[in-house]
Amino acid sequence: xxxxxxxKDLIDKSKQVIREAFEKYDxxxxxxxxxxGKDSTTDLWIIRQVxxxxxxxxxxxxxxxxxDAFPEITDFLVRISQKWHIDLKWLCNFDVLTACxxxxxxxxxxxxxxxxxxxxxKRIGFTEDSFVFEAESFAGNxxxxxxxxxxxxxxxxxxxxxxxxxxxxxxxRKEDEYFTPKEGGYLLPEHTRVSPILHFTERDIxxxxxxxxxxxxxLYKIGYRSLGARSSSxxxxxxxxxxEQDLENVPERAGRRQDKEKxxxxxxxxxxx
Amino acid sequence: MKNIILLTVDTLRKDSLGIYNDxxxxxxxxxxxxxxxxxxxxxxxxxxxxxxxxxxxxxxxYYLEYGRPQKLSPRRVVISEALQKANITTAAFHSNPxxxxxxxxxxxxxxxxxxxxxxxxxxxxxxxxDQINQKVKSWLDRYIQTDSRKPFFLWTHYMDVHEPYVxxxxxxxxxxxxxxxxxxxxxxxxxxxxxxxxxxxxQLVHLLHKLYRAGVxxxxxxxxxFFNILQQNQVLENSIxxxxxxxxDEFGEHKxxxxxxxFYSELVDSPFMIIDFDQNQKKTCHNLVSNLDIAPxxxxxxxxxxxxxxxxxxxxxxxxxxxxxxxGEAIGKTGSHEKPxxxxxxxxxxxxxxxxYYQDQERWExxxxxxxxxxxxxxxxxxxxxxxxxxxxxxxxxRWENR
Numbered sequence: 001x002x003x004x005x006x007x008k009d010l011i012d013k014s015k016q017v018i019r020e021a022f023e024k025y026d027x028x029x030x031x032x033x034x035x036x037g038k039d040s041t042t043d044l045w046i047i048r049q050v051x052x053x054x055x056x057x058x059x060x061x062x063x064x065x066x067x068d069a070f071p072e073i074t075d076f077l078v079r080i081s082q083k084w085h086i087d088l089k090w091l092c093n094f095d096v097l098t099a100c101x102x103x104x105x106x107x108x109x110x111x112x113x114x115x116x117x118x119x120x121x122k123r124i125g126f127t128e129d130s131f132v133f134e135a136e137s138f139a140g141n142x143x144x145x146x147x148x149x150x151x152x153x154x155x156x157x158x159x160x161x162x163x164x165x166x167x168x169x170x171x172x173r174k175e176d177e178y179f180t181p182k183e184g185g186y187l188l189p190e191h192t193r194v195s196p197i198l199h200f201t202e203r204d205i206x207x208x209x210x211x212x213x214x215x216x217x218x219l220y221k222i223g224y225r226s227l228g229a230r231s232s233s234x235x236x237x238x239x240x241x242x243x244e245q246d247l248e249n250v251p252e253r254a255g256r257r258q259d260k261e262k263x264x265x266x267x268x269x270x271x272x273x
Numbered sequence: 274m275k276n277i278i279l280l281t282v283d284t285l286r287k288d289s290l291g292i293y294n295d296x297x298x299x300x301x302x303x304x305x306x307x308x309x310x311x312x313x314x315x316x317x318x319x320x321x322x323x324x325x326x327x328x329x330x331x332x333x334x335y336y337l338e339y340g341r342p343q344k345l346s347p348r349r350v351v352i353s354e355a356l357q358k359a360n361i362t363t364a365a366f367h368s369n370p371x372x373x374x375x376x377x378x379x380x381x382x383x384x385x386x387x388x389x390x391x392x393x394x395x396x397x398x399x400x401x402x403d404q405i406n407q408k409v410k411s412w413l414d415r416y417i418q419t420d421s422r423k424p425f426f427l428w429t430h431y432m433d434v435h436e437p438y439v440x441x442x443x444x445x446x447x448x449x450x451x452x453x454x455x456x457x458x459x460x461x462x463x464x465x466x467x468x469x470x471x472x473x474x475x476q477l478v479h480l481l482h483k484l485y486r487a488g489v490x491x492x493x494x495x496x497x498x499f500f501n502i503l504q505q506n507q508v509l510e511n512s513i514x515x516x517x518x519x520x521x522d523e524f525g526e527h528k529x530x531x532x533x534x535x536f537y538s539e540l541v542d543s544p545f546m547i548i549d550f551d552q553n554q555k556k557t558c559h560n561l562v563s564n565l566d567i568a569p570x571x572x573x574x575x576x577x578x579x580x581x582x583x584x585x586x587x588x589x590x591x592x593x594x595x596x597x598x599x600x601g602e603a604i605g606k607t608g609s610h611e612k613p614x615x616x617x618x619x620x621x622x623x624x625x626x627x628x629x630y631y632q633d634q635e636r637w638e639x640x641x642x643x644x645x646x647x648x649x650x651x652x653x654x655x656x657x658x659x660x661x662x663x664x665x666x667x668x669x670x671x672r673w674e675n676r
Binding site: 123124125170173174175177182185186262263266267269270 | 370371373374375376384386389390392393394395398399408411412609610
């Protein structure tokens with residue numbers, strides 16, 4: 001199929017999902033997550049178009065600072081939010097950063113954290129007195145990412161969260177649906193997540209980026225394919241731009257440490273060590 | 274050619290199924306399949322917990338065949354890899370972290386759902402059967418629309434019977450309406466009794482077993498829903514379903530709880546049946562067989578030549594099966610996780626005699642399963658053929674170290 005035709009179909013599908021979201025939820029009850037990565041930038045770009053077309057105010061855009069961000073990503077977020085006139089909300093768990101003196105690898109004493117952070121650790125079954133601050137470690141990941149997001153959802157009373165997951169990111173996502181309701185619970189606000197670009201492949205993202213001249217973080221140009229925390233992301237083929245790499249045969253997240261952490265977290269829960 | 278479906282329930286004791294003479298009707302749906310089933314009465318797991326048993330099921334090889342690595346050895350062949358090569362669609366849906374992508378079990382699958390990217394509740398570290406079914410349904414619906422001419426191999430695995438034993442309320446009601454416990458109370462019982470392997474209070478052990486049995490009853494409903502999904506997509510008639518577990522569970526029979534590194538019947542005597550709707554009466558097979566025989570059977574059913582690295586043999590046709598005793602091996606762990614200092618345990622069974630070797634303390638046990646099915650009287654000092662049995666097991670001990 002012709003590249004441009006495919007691109008148009010992909011975008012049309014995303015727009016249809018976004019319109020459906022705005023039919024169900026008022027824009028003021030929605031929020032958009034933006035990491036500065038290629039997927040969420042594409043996602044945000046399409047949502048902005050729908051908002052302009054339908055005359056809907058752009059929902060609150062948020063980004064989560066895990067305390068270990070690439071300066072290139074931070075710079076990209078600042079530059080593009082100015083260019084696109086976006087009032088970006090930075091979320092960060094400053095309590096944890098204070099406890100580890102903003103230094104990766106430092107030990108955080110649990111008793112020095114605020115009550116909410118302590119409660120959250122209890123909630124996920126973490127019972128040790130201290131942990132080493134690393135963004136994608138079990139306790140660190142939860143406090144720096146999940147907790148700040150939960151707190152934001154709760155305070156802003158957000159009901160719908162725009163995400164930028166893609167089905168081809170991992171085999172485990174192949175069966176994902178566009179809308180996923182998240183059950184509420186203790187410290188866990190009930191909400192729905194929607195991923196309008198779920199059907200885009202990694203290749204589609206790059207085709208779209210080039211076709212429409214979307215901005216992207218320069219790290220992709222030097223070989224990174226997937227950007228997480230600085231200390232847990234590694235480039236794929238060093239020096240080869242992401243879009244020129246073997247996207248079809250080498251897993252996108254091969255450079256990230258997250259999968260190991262996920263597995264370890266479940267095993268910990270299984271044995272409640 | 275028929276599709277093959279491997280349906281496994283984690284931690285399912287053989288004696289909780291009506292087919293194997295349980296009297297409390299915990300598995301009404303499974304029992305209703307009896308007349309389309311070939312039921313095996315002497316099927317054995319090669320390991321007493323997931324990591325030790327699943328290499329048997331999906332790679333037809335023993336747990337310690339390639340040493341003690343944490344991840345699946347690249348030298349093993351997963352049944353999905355063999356099938357994918359033969360142009361059969363392969364799909365897996367499960368929620369056992371030990372079988373996740375991270376540990377290398379994603380090899381050879383066209384679709385591999387291990388739930389690791391999904392959030393799980395604080396108490397239960399896996400997704401429930403209804404969620405697994407939902408994933409299966411959306412895959413199958415799409416598959417039937419697009420690819421239906423190609424046969425598939427589907428593996429579905431439920432975790433709901435596995436500890437922490439927090440069944441849904443309505444199933445506890447069905448199993449014992451006199452018990453009323455909140456989820457938190459069930460979880461506390463698990464933490465304070467099961468995790469500590471504390472069998473000192475028989476009433477608490479009994480209560481744990483009740484909760485476990487409610488989980489079995491709950492899972493029977495998920496299996497029923499699963500079969501409905503197959504039927505709605507009109508693949509039921511055209512599929513053969515292989516049903517089994519990875520291992521059982523202990524409730525104080527040998528002074529323990531859960532499933533540690535032991536080889537008694539509550540852990541390795543497992544349910545196994547082959548369901549085919551073209552068959553209309555119950556058949557029974559008494560061959561002494563192992564879970565290493567599953568993968569070769571799947572190849573046989575797909576009419577694919579045997580895989581060299583598979584150590585088992587096809588269970589079908591029944592009369593061509595050559596009994597040669599069954600082996601198993603694990604690490605003698607106590608608790609959910611193996612420690613590097615834990616040493617291996619091995620077992621071998623032929624006819625009705627079982628021999629076990631604990632490398633720790635170099636301890637041997639022999640049981641006569643006909644006279645002593647509960648495995649309480651160790652015959653190591655009196656059994657006349659003890660020396661001969663030891664000879665059969667010893668070559669397996671630490672065999673990888675000499676390679």
